[in-house]
Amino acid sequence: MEFQDYVAILRKRWVSILVVALAVVAAALAATLAATPSYQARSQVYVSVRSGGTTADLVQGSNYTQRQVKSYSDLVTSPLVLAPVIEELGLDTRAEVLALAVTATPVVDTSLINISVTDEDPGRAAAVADALAASLAVQVNELEPPTADGQSPVLISTVRPAVEPSAPASPSPTRNLALGLLLGLAAGFGVAVLREMLDTKVRDEDHVAQVTESAVIAAIPHDDSAVNDHLIVQSNPMSLVAESFRRLRTNLQFLSAEEQPRALIVTSSLPEEGKSTTAANLALTLADSGARVILVDADLRRPSVANYMGLEGTAGLTTVLIGRASLEDVVQPWGAGHLHVLTSGQIPPNPSELLGSQAMAHLLGQLVQRYDHVIIDTPPLLPVTDAAVLARLTGGAIVVVGAHKVHRHQLEEGIRSLETVNARVLGIVLNRVARKQSETYAYDYSSDPSQTPRSVSERRSDAPPPPRRSTKAASAEGLDLTGTRLPAQGVAGLDAALGGRGGNRWPGEPLGEPSDQAPRHSRA
Numbered sequence: 001m002e003f004q005d006y007v008a009i010l011r012k013r014w015v016s017i018l019v020v021a022l023a024v025v026a027a028a029l030a031a032t033l034a035a036t037p038s039y040q041a042r043s044q045v046y047v048s049v050r051s052g053g054t055t056a057d058l059v060q061g062s063n064y065t066q067r068q069v070k071s072y073s074d075l076v077t078s079p080l081v082l083a084p085v086i087e088e089l090g091l092d093t094r095a096e097v098l099a100l101a102v103t104a105t106p107v108v109d110t111s112l113i114n115i116s117v118t119d120e121d122p123g124r125a126a127a128v129a130d131a132l133a134a135s136l137a138v139q140v141n142e143l144e145p146p147t148a149d150g151q152s153p154v155l156i157s158t159v160r161p162a163v164e165p166s167a168p169a170s171p172s173p174t175r176n177l178a179l180g181l182l183l184g185l186a187a188g189f190g191v192a193v194l195r196e197m198l199d200t201k202v203r204d205e206d207h208v209a210q211v212t213e214s215a216v217i218a219a220i221p222h223d224d225s226a227v228n229d230h231l232i233v234q235s236n237p238m239s240l241v242a243e244s245f246r247r248l249r250t251n252l253q254f255l256s257a258e259e260q261p262r263a264l265i266v267t268s269s270l271p272e273e274g275k276s277t278t279a280a281n282l283a284l285t286l287a288d289s290g291a292r293v294i295l296v297d298a299d300l301r302r303p304s305v306a307n308y309m310g311l312e313g314t315a316g317l318t319t320v321l322i323g324r325a326s327l328e329d330v331v332q333p334w335g336a337g338h339l340h341v342l343t344s345g346q347i348p349p350n351p352s353e354l355l356g357s358q359a360m361a362h363l364l365g366q367l368v369q370r371y372d373h374v375i376i377d378t379p380p381l382l383p384v385t386d387a388a389v390l391a392r393l394t395g396g397a398i399v400v401v402g403a404h405k406v407h408r409h410q411l412e413e414g415i416r417s418l419e420t421v422n423a424r425v426l427g428i429v430l431n432r433v434a435r436k437q438s439e440t441y442a443y444d445y446s447s448d449p450s451q452t453p454r455s456v457s458e459r460r461s462d463a464p465p466p467p468r469r470s471t472k473a474a475s476a477e478g479l480d481l482t483g484t485r486l487p488a489q490g491v492a493g494l495d496a497a498l499g500g501r502g503g504n505r506w507p508g509e510p511l512g513e514p515s516d517q518a519p520r521h522s523r524a
Helices: 003-012 014-034 055-076 079-089 095-100 122-143 173-198 205-209 240-253 275-288 305-309 317-321 351-355 358-370 386-391 408-420 456-460 471-476 490-497
Strands: 039-049 102-106 112-119 154-160 216-221 263-268 293-297 339-342 373-377 397-402 425-433
Touching: 003 014, 003 173, 014 173, 039 055, 039 122, 055 079, 055 102, 055 112, 055 122, 079 095, 079 122, 095 102, 112 122, 122 154, 205 216, 205 425, 216 240, 240 275, 240 425, 263 275, 263 358, 263 386, 275 293, 275 305, 275 339, 275 373, 275 397, 293 305, 293 358, 305 339, 317 358, 351 358, 351 386, 358 373, 386 408, 397 408, 408 425
Parallel strands: 216 425, 263 373, 263 397, 293 339, 293 373, 397 425
Antiparallel strands: 039 112, 039 154, 102 112
């Protein structure tokens, strides 16, 4: 990771870092309040040598004491010095325990020794420090070999008696809180870096670039108000989300000037990444531009296009593939524009085989001849193979990536499944991207709602689409896959089951007049 990566983590996860830091500070404060105050008293002794009055003797004695100071400092915490102190002061402890509260430190390049004692009682701490200084002098006199006059050559004198401390040495609230803050910030940043390294979810275009070289051709922002509004291009055409779908349309049209795909699939790695919503809104924007578009629901496991568009879904793609109806019979117009919809029909027991059949290839050929754009909604790539099967029969695939939903290895595996069958990945649509503050504007120049322009599909018809009929009702009229039969009334009955939207119109014609008033035609 580079420096800018750490800066990005800091900006992204500063809240969690601050929470961890505050938690550590709170723990330090609690430990400070719970700790028993302890006091520290210090006495200081001076080590000298009895010698003659000549300069040489003084220099020799000074060098000797400086060499011996370290040994005398270690001697302070020995039982030889501690035991007399315990006995003198009547302390209820042992020499080994008392040694833990005593520190003897020689002052560098001097003959001084600082003796510090820590105790819960400030008076006792001072008394023990002074007693240790006196005991050290006695023990050194006994240990050093006497001179000719019977005296010890080393003299230890107390130069600074201990003073009873007025404030505890520990705990120190200021020091503990400062240390807790520093440790908390370090721990919080460490946790943030660890979470970033372990978090493999796709969140932005940089994460997509780590997985695939396919370009991100659109980033659809997340909008809480549009979570349950699947046709945002029709219901709120001036929103930022709707404008993002128009940008997708534009980028798709200029993606390949030499080989413009007439038929493409819209898929994702996992369910609920927004592929069906993307397919529906892409079809709407293409139809709004004046192109003849058909939206095909090829998700034969969990179809949703009929529900989103408010159309009858019991007769559709599967009905055509099993030969029980023609394409003209089941295609339904939507609104009053150039958009037609081929719903899924009833769910078959063998979706993959049906989608990979010759009948499906023939149907796609028909659709490509009659429409400018064929948008096919397919199941996700990882759970089933339906999308990969269809990708071989079309001009390519648009892969929808749900930000904060799919992991990088899942996206990589999904794209690999397309590459395995030599399918063309047209681009990536990054869906539900978190918007920055600078992007919270609305694409609307008019303050008068009555002057707000509407999409072509909405402008051509203000009438709501007919309600979708239940599968049970359609089955009662005679259409099912197991029986493989049409309604008793034939094509006319099927058209009635579709609310007058099926067999009396030719796919690809303008939807303003019925087919008996306009000649049938097809695109070469």
